[in-house]
Structures are given as structure tokens and as C-alpha cells.
Amino acid sequence: MSTVALKPSAPTGGRASKKKPSQEGGIGRYLLIRFLLIIPTIFILVTMVFWLMRATGDPITAALGGRLAPEQLAERIHEAGYDRPILVQYFEYLGHIFTGNFGTTISTNRPVSEVLLTYGAATAELVFYSLLVALIVGIPLGMVAAYWRDKAPDAVLRVFAILCYATPVFFAGLLLKLVFAVWLKVLPVAGRATTGSELEMGFLPNKTGVYTIDALQTGDPAVFGDVLAHAVLPALALGLLTAGVFLRLVRTNVIGTLGTDYVDAARSRGVNEYRLVSKHAYRPALIPIITVIGLQIALLLGGAVLTETTFEWKGLGFILIEFIKARDFVAVQGIVALLAVIVALSNFIVDIIAALIDPRVRY
Amino acid sequence: MTTLTETTLSPRAPLWTRLPVVHQLRQSVGLQRGMLVAGLVITGVFILTAIFAPLLAPYGYSQLRDDSGSFGAQQTPGGSHLLGTTVGGYDVLSRVIWGSQTAITVMVIAVVLSIFAGVALGLVSGYFGGWLDRVLVVICDAVYAFPALLLAIVMGIVISGGRSGLWGGIFAAAISITVVFIPQYFRVIRAETVRIKAEAYVESARVLGASNGRIMFRHVLRNATRTLPLIFTLNASEALLTLAGLGFIGFGIEPSSAAEWGYDLNKSLSDVSSGIWWTSLFPGLAIVLVVLGITLVGESLNDLADPRLRSRRAPGKTAATSVVPGGTLNAGPGGIDGLEASSPASDQHSNDDPFEAK
Numbered sequence: 001m002s003t004v005a006l007k008p009s010a011p012t013g014g015r016a017s018k019k020k021p022s023q024e025g026g027i028g029r030y031l032l033i034r035f036l037l038i039i040p041t042i043f044i045l046v047t048m049v050f051w052l053m054r055a056t057g058d059p060i061t062a063a064l065g066g067r068l069a070p071e072q073l074a075e076r077i078h079e080a081g082y083d084r085p086i087l088v089q090y091f092e093y094l095g096h097i098f099t100g101n102f103g104t105t106i107s108t109n110r111p112v113s114e115v116l117l118t119y120g121a122a123t124a125e126l127v128f129y130s131l132l133v134a135l136i137v138g139i140p141l142g143m144v145a146a147y148w149r150d151k152a153p154d155a156v157l158r159v160f161a162i163l164c165y166a167t168p169v170f171f172a173g174l175l176l177k178l179v180f181a182v183w184l185k186v187l188p189v190a191g192r193a194t195t196g197s198e199l200e201m202g203f204l205p206n207k208t209g210v211y212t213i214d215a216l217q218t219g220d221p222a223v224f225g226d227v228l229a230h231a232v233l234p235a236l237a238l239g240l241l242t243a244g245v246f247l248r249l250v251r252t253n254v255i256g257t258l259g260t261d262y263v264d265a266a267r268s269r270g271v272n273e274y275r276l277v278s279k280h281a282y283r284p285a286l287i288p289i290i291t292v293i294g295l296q297i298a299l300l301l302g303g304a305v306l307t308e309t310t311f312e313w314k315g316l317g318f319i320l321i322e323f324i325k326a327r328d329f330v331a332v333q334g335i336v337a338l339l340a341v342i343v344a345l346s347n348f349i350v351d352i353i354a355a356l357i358d359p360r361v362r363y
Numbered sequence: 364m365t366t367l368t369e370t371t372l373s374p375r376a377p378l379w380t381r382l383p384v385v386h387q388l389r390q391s392v393g394l395q396r397g398m399l400v401a402g403l404v405i406t407g408v409f410i411l412t413a414i415f416a417p418l419l420a421p422y423g424y425s426q427l428r429d430d431s432g433s434f435g436a437q438q439t440p441g442g443s444h445l446l447g448t449t450v451g452g453y454d455v456l457s458r459v460i461w462g463s464q465t466a467i468t469v470m471v472i473a474v475v476l477s478i479f480a481g482v483a484l485g486l487v488s489g490y491f492g493g494w495l496d497r498v499l500v501v502i503c504d505a506v507y508a509f510p511a512l513l514l515a516i517v518m519g520i521v522i523s524g525g526r527s528g529l530w531g532g533i534f535a536a537a538i539s540i541t542v543v544f545i546p547q548y549f550r551v552i553r554a555e556t557v558r559i560k561a562e563a564y565v566e567s568a569r570v571l572g573a574s575n576g577r578i579m580f581r582h583v584l585r586n587a588t589r590t591l592p593l594i595f596t597l598n599a600s601e602a603l604l605t606l607a608g609l610g611f612i613g614f615g616i617e618p619s620s621a622a623e624w625g626y627d628l629n630k631s632l633s634d635v636s637s638g639i640w641w642t643s644l645f646p647g648l649a650i651v652l653v654v655l656g657i658t659l660v661g662e663s664l665n666d667l668a669d670p671r672l673r674s675r676r677a678p679g680k681t682a683a684t685s686v687v688p689g690g691t692l693n694a695g696p697g698g699i700d701g702l703e704a705s706s707p708a709s710d711q712h713s714n715d716d717p718f719e720a721k
Binding site for chain 2: 040041044045048049052053055056150154155158159162163165166167168170171174175177178181182183189190295298299301302303305306309310320321324325329332336339340343344347
């Protein structure tokens with residue numbers, strides 16, 4: 001999969017056209033192999049997280065050590081089964097993960113899967129909006145930079161892209177907060193919605209946890225506007241981080257396709273310059289972007305942890321930090337394992353989309 | 364694709380023009396040169412600040428009072444505190460300056476550790492191949508696909524169980540970052556090794572009876588490390604961002620043992636809501652500037668090394684065309700091609716950037 005993404009010149013022919021896709025096996029075989037590859041990825045990550053976390057000792061001592069008498073501590077460790085051989089615990093853990101059981105948190109005594117469901121929706125919402133911001137900002141600017149390559153717009157945009165990357169997402173968040181929420185007072189400082197809106201949404205019969213959808217369900221435009229207003233700054237902070245990546249990617253790929261014969265041919269036919277860039281040069285450069293969206297999911301999830309902390313956005317990242325502070329490592333392990341599954345799955349889905357669009361990928 | 368037409372490496376060229384960065388500087392032109400020079404200047408200032416921090420900083424990083432009494436918390440910039448004081452009563456300017464020392468220490472340790480580990484693994488894996496190679500590739504792909512910060516958090520918990528003192532904190536951060544970086548070096552070196560292994564001179568060495576160790580280190584490694592300076596610069600900036608991220612979520616180094624920008628930003632979170640801007644702006648700007656500087660250098664080197672991205676070059680000099688083999692940073696996570704000993708061409712790419720794996 002990375003092959004195409006990483007070769008901006010792929011659509012331009014050259015090496016790519018020489019490399020004939022082998023004819024053995026079609027899309028079905030590719031899907032199967034690609035799907036089977038998820039299993040070792042998840043297995044390795046879950047295993048790694050388990051052993052690393054367990055290297056710090058048993059979770060009960062970590063969470064409650066010093067607060068309970070040693071006898072009580074030993075009793076709770078025994079109850080939870082942490083005094084058994086570690087290999088037994090490991091296989092039990094694997095089995096549980098397989099059935100979707102991520103354990104029970106120590107600090108709040110809730111099933112981790114329940115915590116994941118409650119907070120996962122918030123993170124998904126944030127990541128979705130950020131991705132939207134990144135694409136809306138990154139793709140057009142990338143085309144502009146490619147068209148005016150090595151000219152002033154290109155120089156400005158390239159520095160902008162580097163700045164996007166160089167600014168830690170929490171610093172961008174703090175600045176946005178300072179300017180728009182504290183000084184200009186046009187947007188809310190933090191949170192996902194005002195208490196009033198949250199109350200109103202709380203009465204809904206089938207809540208999704210995704211506030212945008214819930215707000216629509218209430219049918220109250222004020223609630224909807226409130227929810228959107230809360231999402232603007234976090235989505236901008238996290239989205240700009242990724243926008244730089246898309247900008248650069250589009251730029252490199254469009255530069256590649258702009259130099260091809262068919263673009264020259266189209267130009268000689270009198271196709272106007274705007275159409276030339278936005279259709280002829282951009283379309284073939286799209287596939288690498290789809291692949292990179294998959295890679296960006298991991299980046300966005302990592303960034304979400306920081307963004308959520310900055311904006312008190314009560315998602316997985318926010319709660320993860322809370323659990324770390326409480327030294328509740330069962331919950332930490334559960335959240336990290338779930339994120340590993342999400343990353344692996346999203347990469348798989350993106351690979352499939354890329355393969356469906358571009359036959360060259362399935363070799 | 365791997366032709367290396369390095370006419371500048373002919374014995375006639377003076378030594379200084381062959382040094383990595385100097386060479387690229389001479390080769391660059393126009394905008395490219397501007398970006399490279401800007402990056403070098405910023406990076407230079409950063410390094411000098413770190414070295415001379417004890418002389419430059421007006422106060423110590425953990426100093427709360429001087430002869431005229433306590434500094435006071437959240438003092439506005441001006442007077443004896445040029446950039447104000449933090450909520451904890453530290454001098455902001457001093458902590459920003461001292462922070463450069465912490466940053467550079469972590470960056471150097473993290474990058475050096477990951478180069479050694481990643482290169483060793485990549486070399487062995489690529490050279491010997493077989494099941495070890497496959498297992499390592501799958502593991503590295505899995506680690507690479509995972510959000511770097513989360514991995515660093517887990518490592519941070521394991522190493523220090525949270526926060527700790529100066530060296531404990533620095534090593535915890537550095538090792539956490541190392542684990543994230545190893546797969547990148549691993550991939551690059553492995554791809555190069557697989558390619559070089561098939562070269563005629565390696566075969567000749569084997570025919571002459573050279574041992575595996577000798578071939579690996581003398582023949583393969585020396586030819587596989589060409590791209591390292593490039594990844595090195597990109598990773599250095601990533602290391603700083605990860606360190607700041609860790610500090611921001613509370614894996615920082617205690618303020619009494621060192622100054623760390625991410626930690627200071629975390630402490631300024633509540634200040635922002637009440638309109639206090641100086642406690643967050645300056646440490647944040649420090650991070651942005653340093654990352655910007657290093658990235659500009661890395662990016663320029665990357666572009667100069669890639670003939671497809673290099674539009675013009677300085678006249679009169681035949682440039683060293685070192686196509687970056689094995690790619691610079693991001694070979695995507697566990698694709699099928701990751702499992703198959705793919706041809707170097709498929710690993711080669713140029714659109715990737717430092718942005719990829721953060």
C-alpha cells in the first residue's frame with residue numbers, strides 16, 4: 001500500500017509503468033491477505049502494551065499502594081487474580097480482548113468497554129472534524145503551491161506547512177483559545193457544549209454520544225449552534241497540524257502530474273489552467289492522499305490526546321490522562337489497546353479503498 | 364536509481380566543501396538556499412543558547428526569589444522579569460532559556476540511541492533475512508502504525524512511573540522517544556541492506572572469504588548510512604515535539620530539577636482562560652522556533668537530495684545526486700509490501716516528510 005503513496009511520480013509513468021502488476025490473484029486475494037495482516041498487528045501491539053504495563057507491577061498496587069493496608073492490598077490482588085503466573089494472566093487477557101472485554105477500571109470500577117463507548121464518540125467526532133479542516137485547508141493550498149512552484153505563493157505556503165507541523169497542537173490550541181475565546185470572546189473556551197445544551201441532549205431517548213447528531217435530534221438550532229461553536233477551536237488546532245501534511249502531499253504529487261504528457265496535451269487543446277490543475281493534474285494525485293489519510297488517523301489520535309486535554313474535550317484522550325493520573329493502568333491498557341485496534345482497522349479500510357480505486361495497488 | 368555521481372567527492376575538492384551541510388549549502392540556490400540558511404541560523408542560535416544558558420539566563424530555572432525578595436506569581440512582563448513570571452513564581456525568560464538545555468539533551472540522547480538500535484536491527488534483519496527479518500518487519504510496522512505519543516506515554520509509565528528527577532526524567536523521555544523512532548531507522552537501513560547485499564562487490568567479498576561481520580560492517584553498513592543525516596534532522600525535531608507533548612500531559616520533569624517547555628505550557632493552561640498570555644506564549648514559541656529551524660534544515664537537505672524536487676541548482680557545480688534510497692521517513696505501516704522483501708524502488712519515495720510520524 002505504501003508503494004503508491006510514497007511514489008509521487010507513480011502516475012507519471014516511468015518506473016511505475018515498467019513495473020507490471022503481477023496477474024496472479026485479484027482483489028479477493030489482496031483483501032484476504034491484507035485482512036490477515038491486521039491480526040499480527042493488533043496482536044503485537046496488545047502484547048507489547050500488556051507486558052510493558054505489567055513491567056510496572058500489578059495494577060492494584062500501582063493504583064492503591066500506600067492507601068490500603070498490605071493485607072487488604074494482598075486480598076484485592078488475589079481477588080482480581082493478579083497473583084497468578086503472569087503467562088496465565090496474559091492468555092486470559094488475550095482471550096478477553098478477543099471477546100471485547102477490556103477489563104474493569106480500578107479507580108471508577110466500571111467496565112473499560114463502557115468507558116470506551118462513552119468517550120469514544122467524542123474522540124471520533126473531534127477526529128472527524130479535524131480531518132475535514134485538514135482536507136479543506138490542505139488540498140486547495142497544495143494545488144496552489146504546486147501551480148506556482150518556486151514562486152512566492154509556494155514559498156509562503158511551504159513555510160506555512162512547516163509551521164503547521166512545528167507548532168505543537170496544544171500550543172496552537174492555547175493560542176486559538178487566547179485569541180478567539182478570551183480576547184475576542186467569540187467562541188467558547190473549552191468543553192463540548194454548555195451545560196444547558198448537555199441537559200437538553202440528556203433527555204434524548206437514543207443518544208449517540210456524538211453531539212452533532214444528538215443536537216440535530218433535539219431539533220433546537222440553539223443547541224446545534226452551541227455544539228458546533230464548541231467544536232471549532234479544537235478542530236482547527238488538530239486539523240491544522242494535519243493540514244500541513246496534506247498540503248505538502250498534494251503539492252508534490254501535483255507537481256509530478258503537471259509535468260506529464262497528458263497535461264501538456266490538455267493544455268495544447270486549450271483547457272484552461274484552473275481546470276488543468278483541479279481536474280487533470282489533481283485527480284491522479286488523489287490516491288496517495290487517500291492512503292495518507294489512513295496514516296494520519298494515528299497522528300490524529302495521538303494529537304487528540306493533547307487537544308482534548310487543552311480544551312477539556314471529554315474524549316478518550318482526556319479520560320486517558322485522567323486514568324494515568326489516577327495510576328489506573330487497567331483502564332490505560334484498555335484504552336491503548338482499543339486505539340491500536342482502531343488504527344489497524346482504519347489502515348485496513350484505507351488500503352481497501354485505495355485498492356478499489358487503483359488496480360496498480362494490488363500486485 | 365542508486366547511481367551516485369559524486370564528482371564533488373573527487374580528491375580535488377577541498378575538504379570543507381565535502382562536509383554534509385556545507386556541501387548542500389553550496390549546491391543550493393535561491394529560495395532553497397534561503398530556507399536552508401534560515402534553518403541553520405535558528406538551529407545555531409538554539410545550540411548556542413543551550414550551551415551558554417547559565418550565562419544568558421538572568422535567574423536559575425528553579426529560582427523563586429532573589430535578594431529583593433520573592434518574585435511573585437504571574438507578574439506581567441517588564442521590569443526585572445522581561446517575560447514575566449509563571450503561576451508558580453518562576454521567571455519565564457530564565458525557564459525558556461534553561462529549557463533549551465533539557466530539549467537538546469533529550470534530542471541528542473533519543474536520536475543517538477535510536478540510530479544505534481535501529482541501524483543494528485535493520486542491518487542484521489536485512490542481511491540475514493529469513494524468519495527473523497519477517498518477524499522484525501511485522502513488529503516494526505505495528506509499532507510504526509501506532510500513535511507515537513501513546514507509545515511514548517506507555518514507555519514513560521514503565522520507565523519512570525510518571526514524573527521524576529532530572530536524569531531520570533530526561534532518560535525516560537529519551538527512551539520513550541527512541542522506541543518510537545527505531546522502526547524508522549530500521550526500515551531505511553533494512554531496505555538499503557537488502558539492496559546492497561545483491562551488489563557485486565558484496566559477492567566478491569564473500570568469494571574472498573570475508574566473514575559475515577566484516578561484510579556487514581565494512582561493505583554494507585558504510586554504504587547504507589548515506590541517508591542517515593537526513594532522517595536524523597527530521598527526527599530531532601520530532602523528538603522535541605514528543606518531549607513537549609509528554610511534558611504537557613504531565614510526564615514532565617519536575618520544575619525543581621530542570622526547565623521543560625511542555626511542562627510550563629501545561630502549567631499555563633489555566634492562565635490562558637484568565638487572559639495571562641506570557642506564561643504560554645514564550646515557551647510555546649521556543650518549541651515552534653526550534654522545530655521550525657531543524658525542520659527547515661532537514662527539509663532542504665531532503666529536497667536537495669531528490670532530483671525530482673530540485674528544480675535548479677547552483678551553476679558550475681555538478682551536484683552529488685544522492686537519491687534517497689529506502690526513503691526518508693515514512694514507509695507506511697504493515698502493508699503487504701512490508702512483508703515481502705520489496706525492491707528498494709518500492710520503498711523509495713520523496714513526498715514523505717517529517718510530518719508523517721508524530
